[in-house]
Amino acid sequence: MELSRPMTISTTSPREGLETNYEEHKQKWAGGLQRVLCMQGGDDDGSYAKNSEAPASAITLSKPLLLTAIQSLNLKLFSRIEEEKDCCIRIADLGCATGYNTLATIDMVVECLRKKYIHECGVEPEFEAFFSDLPSNDFNSLFRSLPAATTRHYYAAGVPGSFYGRLFPKRKLHVVVSLSALNWLSQVPDAVLDKRSAAWNKGRAWINGAKKEVVEAYAKQSEEDLENFLRCRKEEIVHGGMLFMLMGGRPGFQHPENQLGDPDSSAKHPFATSMDQAWQDLLKMGLIDEETRDGFNIPAYMRSMEEVEVAIKRCGGFEIQKMEYHKIMEHSEEKHKEWIRDPVSYGRAKTNMVRAALRPIAEAHLGPNISEELFKCYEKQVSSDITLLHKTGFYGAIAACLIRM
Numbered sequence: 001m002e003l004s005r006p007m008t009i010s011t012t013s014p015r016e017g018l019e020t021n022y023e024e025h026k027q028k029w030a031g032g033l034q035r036v037l038c039m040q041g042g043d044d045d046g047s048y049a050k051n052s053e054a055p056a057s058a059i060t061l062s063k064p065l066l067l068t069a070i071q072s073l074n075l076k077l078f079s080r081i082e083e084e085k086d087c088c089i090r091i092a093d094l095g096c097a098t099g100y101n102t103l104a105t106i107d108m109v110v111e112c113l114r115k116k117y118i119h120e121c122g123v124e125p126e127f128e129a130f131f132s133d134l135p136s137n138d139f140n141s142l143f144r145s146l147p148a149a150t151t152r153h154y155y156a157a158g159v160p161g162s163f164y165g166r167l168f169p170k171r172k173l174h175v176v177v178s179l180s181a182l183n184w185l186s187q188v189p190d191a192v193l194d195k196r197s198a199a200w201n202k203g204r205a206w207i208n209g210a211k212k213e214v215v216e217a218y219a220k221q222s223e224e225d226l227e228n229f230l231r232c233r234k235e236e237i238v239h240g241g242m243l244f245m246l247m248g249g250r251p252g253f254q255h256p257e258n259q260l261g262d263p264d265s266s267a268k269h270p271f272a273t274s275m276d277q278a279w280q281d282l283l284k285m286g287l288i289d290e291e292t293r294d295g296f297n298i299p300a301y302m303r304s305m306e307e308v309e310v311a312i313k314r315c316g317g318f319e320i321q322k323m324e325y326h327k328i329m330e331h332s333e334e335k336h337k338e339w340i341r342d343p344v345s346y347g348r349a350k351t352n353m354v355r356a357a358l359r360p361i362a363e364a365h366l367g368p369n370i371s372e373e374l375f376k377c378y379e380k381q382v383s384s385d386i387t388l389l390h391k392t393g394f395y396g397a398i399a400a401c402l403i404r405m
């Protein structure tokens with residue numbers, strides 16, 4: 001499908017082709033980030049389903065916290081199962097994407113609750129699971145991958161929409177989880193894209209190591225977003241219900257301009273130097289102009305533990321049961337060994353990860369052909385720097401378990 005489009009990059013005048021392409025794709029952004037942001041759907045090598053190892057590790061590390069929190073829920077406060085024979089427990093996964101993590105998460109929560117009900121109340125309620133994500137998410141793949149209705153213990157429904165707004169009626173939900181999703185902001189702060197502003201983020205695709213004003217603009221957006229998220233969930237979750245958040249984050253001592261921690265983790269992170277260099281390469285090749293490069297910023301922010309705590313307290317209505325910070329190794333040891341033997345496959349794998357997260361928004365900005373060139377430039381960058389292979393990168397994640405008071 002993509003190849004049937006006119007190849008703007010092969011026109012004799014790249015600028016001329018670029019303008020048509022850029023204008024066309026700018027239209028897509030007109031509806032806002034929520035219309036274009038999603039992980040790459042499907043199940044090919046560049047899909048999120050095939051590139052979600054790091055979020056899977058984050059889930060594994062925070063699983064004990066989630067399960068312990070479910071175990072400690074007060075079912076009497078939470079639902080009136082003895083009085084209501086037709087009791088239904090409603091669970092939502094906000095920012096569910098598609099793939100193994102999505103189904104495994106709901107399965108894990110339902111199983112834990114089901115056993116707890118049987119053990120404590122001698123009855124098994126019905127469960128309804130809401131898979132929620134932005135409308136651009138690949139819900140078709142998700143629904144196709146659901147286990148047959150006869151083999152799962154829950155009814156399933158999809159809820160399209162942004163979790164920075166209301167998604168459910170008041171007091172509808174008992175357990176809400178949001179995993180590796182809240183680090184995506186509702187928008188790129190306007191000032192960052194404004195040439196006249198001190199926060200204009202010229203020459204960078206993201207904020208790691210950016211100037212103070214840029215980082216402050218992102219931090220402010222992140223603060224507003226998290227508060228909006230919490231205020232909406234406060235309405236939607238029943239008293240005694242639970243909100244479990246797992247998000248990319250940083251420890252308190254790490255300043256916000258250092259989003260990624262140690263130098264090796266920064267060097268290897270897909271949003272950092274190699275990504276900026278790939279944009280620079282597109283510019284050098286004459287495929288884009290400076291305006292196009294500077295108009296692209298990744299809407300992600302790694303909050304500190306303190307920033308999360310302040311937002312929770314400011315919102316009110318939740319008690320923090322537990323909060324943890326985890327450092328997650330970017331890849332398994334096995335993969336690392338495999339890549340040392342075959343560095344070319346390292347570049348390819350790393351680029352597929354970046355495609356999985358950024359392709360939809362890069363395409364909306366550049367169109368499919370130039371965005372593919374961007375990923376090729378990225379792959380070249382990563383494959384040519386063998387030193388990266390000998391560095392170990394980590395991701396930071398914050399897990400917080402809250403009870404609705």
Ligand SMILES: C[S@@+](CC[C@H](N)C(=O)[O-])C[C@H]1O[C@@H](n2cnc3c(N)ncnc32)[C@H](O)[C@@H]1O
Nearest residue numbers: 038055095096097101133134162163179181184
């Ligand atoms: C890295 S994926 C995580 C998916 C899954 N929860 C996991 O742990 O593997 C992040 C997901 O958050 C979704 N997302 C980002 N911003 C969102 C928003 N404002 N509202 C709803 N979902 C959002 C993205 O579309 C994406 O599917």
